[in-house]
Amino acid sequence: MPKQFWKGSALLAPVPAALVTCGTIDSPNVLTIGWTGIVCTRPPMTYISVRPERYSHDIIKSSGEFVINLTTSTMCRETDFCGVKSGKDINKIEKCGFHLSPAEKVGVPMIDECPVSLECKVTESKLLGSHTMFLAEIVGIDVDEKYIDSKGKLNLQQCGLMAYAHGEYFALGRKLGDFGWSVRKKKKHPKK
């Protein structure tokens, strides 16, 4: 079948639907962010793109800090809710029943219910058009100990992470392989 050509749009999928916290523990806010990703490994860097009209926009702009909290399938309803309601009208954290804890390296609190939280410090902000891209260094990561095994390995597949694709939410499913498996030599079975 031939592919149909469409004009350029934001159709990259799947992406995370992350819960991004901003503000302080006494005056926090949270919004859902799909436009995020990793842009560099060393130093570890990420971005979030936020529309200027979002209540969170100026909070992040003035503090230069935010936390990306990874979301799970069981948090799907709350994740959607935080992406359609504004912190200027309601306290989304209270409404969702989220518990917050202080982060290590930034003044922004993290969400306890999320298995992994990335503490971020903005290094650059750029108004690209509809969105401001906040480029940031990941200055620390907080991982729920429940998912760390006795060897210190993080078992991310146990967290039940969620993804967002073309307006719909999905639970991450079956493991298909791991990094480099396609070229890895098979272990020889000992002769019987």
Ligand SMILES: Cc1cc2nc3c(=O)[nH]c(=O)nc-3n(C[C@H](O)[C@H](O)[C@H](O)COP(=O)(O)O)c2cc1C
């Ligand atoms: C799945 C999903 C992804 C979203 N991604 C973004 C995004 O990347 N950037 C953005 O500015 N808004 C995004 N939004 C919309 C904001 O989360 C939404 O406008 C929210 O109410 C803003 O909250 P605030 O006004 O408290 O900051 C998304 C919403 C949903 C449901």
